Amino acid sequence: MHAIRLHAFGPAENLRYETVPDPVPGLGQVLIRVAAAGVHVVDTALRRGEPGPYPLPQLPTIPGREVAGFVDRIGPDVDTSWLGKRVVAHLGAVPGGYVELAVTETVRLHEIPTDLDAAEAVAIIGTGRTTMGISLFTELGPDSVVVVTAAAGGIGTLLVQHAKNVGATVVGLAGGPAKVELVQRNGADIAIDYLLPDWPAQVLARLGDRRATVLFDGVGGEISGAAIDLLAKGGQHLVYGAANGAPLLLSEEESAARGIISELVVGPRLIQRVGGDLRPLEDKAMAEAAAGRLRPAVQRFALADAVGAHRALETRGTVGKVVLQA
Template sequence: MHAIRLHAFGPAENLRYETVPDPAPKPGQVRITVAAAGVHLIDTAIRKGQPGPFPLPELPTVPGREVAGTVDAVGADVDPSWIGKRVVAHLGMVPGGYAELAVTEVARLHEIPANLDAAEAVAMIGTGRTTLGVLQFTELSRDSIAIVTAAAGGIGTLLVQYAKNVGATVIGLAGGPAKVALVQQNGADLAVDYRQPGWTQQVRDFLGDRTATVLFDSVGGEIAYAGIDLLGKGGQHLIYGGSGTDPKAVGTPTYSADELAARGVTSELVVGQAMIQRAGGDLRGLEDRAMAEATAGRLRPAVQRFPLAEAATAHHALETRGTTGKVVLIP
């Protein structure tokens, strides 16, 4: 089979498209003919050799932890009726997704509903799971005013949809006119280009005498600082990433506890262990909910596809914030 392999930590160009032996499912596992493999920002950190929520793998390695496709073989003790079924799975701590074939435990499988293609299913099993996990930390309603950073991204797209579904007012922030247009098409009440000077005044003019109640933040840095200033008393700053370049962007509250208290707002990291604990350790439950929302048509992921052989290009585009929606590799 063909797969992307990483032989040395470093730049995106270290991702190589190679021929490797086909994997075989062990007892309790299935093999999937991959139709789509998810790319995550964490994949780019691992590729660089940066420690994070997942341990650095032994090299060479096949990156990727989200796959969708069709079961083509099963291991011992696995019901053979799985063969031929369209499935999606998060591989957990074990990489191997950037390939034409991948193996995983049968317990990780979800059948793909008829109304989703493989790339959309991959988006929901990873990005959808995280979106539902982030939403555990707030209660959105018709009275909510939500600001979503990176609103044209994979999670941002789903957060805008979810908030609109419950009747909240949604302000989507994105970089550049093309992304702003996508946020508008996705239903945001106001879409703003945060690269333009005076964008915060545009938001204030829209809000009038109102203030935002929650800031969904995957960017950090100066955008987060500005967004917090748009929150009213009791507002929440929920951090689920740090794609910005500011050192203050990654994984820590933007303001000190005293500064937050003076503003009457809270700031917390809502991914990683915080999300797992809030879910009671049940990540499978979040996956089930994400797939159910997509099956019902309430959440529809945005997807940007790259050929598997162009994984390096996909990594570079993701790192430079040149993508929209969930990035997916197609073998």
């Protein structure tokens, strides 16, 4: 089979499209013929040699942890009904997703809803799971005014939809006219280009006498600082990423002075919130997608163009979830 392998930490060009032996499913495992594999910003950091939520892998390594396709073979002690099913799985802590064939345990499998293709299913199992986890840190309703700073991103797209599903007023921020247009099509009540110097004034003018109650922050840097100023007292600043630099978390003293809460809602905080079990979040995200309430945005690259996918992700030239198609 073909796979993307990394032999040395460094730039995207270090990713190699190679032929490797086909894996064999073991006890309780299946072999998935992969149609789509997820690319995550964490993958780019690990490729550069920067540990984060996952430790640096031993080299050579095959990056990626989210795959979708159909079950091609089964290992010992696996129900034969899995054969031929369209499935999606998060591989967990061990990488190995940028491949044509992947092996994983049956306990990680989800059947793909009829209306989702493989690339969309990959987005739901990864970004959808995270979105459902982020939503646990707040209670949204018709009185909520929600600001999403990276509203054209994979998680941002789903956060906009989730907030609209419960009746909230949603302000989506994105960089550039094309991304703003996507945010508008995604259902945001107000879509603003944060590359414009007066964007905070535009948001305030559109909101009138209302102020934000929740800020879902996936950008960081100066944009986050300006977005925090939109929060009313009692508001929540929920940080899930830092596409524009380091995540901006307020100190306890500054949060208290502003009368808001500022907290990181991914990584160990999210895992602690769900008691270490992420499967219910996957189940919830898949159910929301099957019901048509969540529809991911996906940007597709060929498996052989993993270098291009990493470059685009690192330069913020992507929209939605980045997916490799075999």
